[in-house]
Amino acid sequence: MPRPKKGRRICGSAAHHCFKPNGVPLSKLKKISILPEELEALRLADYLNMSQQQAAEQMAISRQTFGNIVNQARYKVAASLIEGGALLFDDKEQNL
Template identity: 30%
Template sequence: MARPRKWRHVCCLPQNTLFGPLRLARGEDGPIVMTVEEYETIRLIDLEGLNQESCAERMGVARSTAQAMYRSARRKLADCLVNSRRLLIEGGDYKLCDARETPCGCPRCLRR
């Protein structure tokens, strides 16, 4: 039996969930789907400047898990940019910050 996946802590959901080129190519495949936790790793590492260890702590996962999610998210972003594909952010195994929990430390946290 497979081990159950751990919930990843996410501070906030993205304001927009669909990104892509203004003109779509004919016969384009469906959008590339990025999970919310992959989006969170991009936000924490690239936007907030955290290292992978700090990102993993904030999300409540192992550093190797954060690294794998980050690598997957970067590959999806590259595919979208290079091949002019749409990106859809949805799904995943995540839990949003909750007012009953301790603060996540994020400057964008909606609970402040």
């Protein structure tokens, strides 16, 4: 049985529900979901240029957990750009 997921503090959200290449219908693209916690990690680390420790404190998680989350998010963004996929911003989780 997996360990229960600890809540994360998420303050930002996406401006739109997806980001995709122009001129290609969404139905023809590979879809890659970005979780709210992954988008928040990108916002804090790359947009606001926070250190991993500062960002982890902001999200109320450990620095190692933050590092894992931001690495997953960066991989998904890179895969989307390289493979020409669509990033879908998942809003199923509740903001804390």
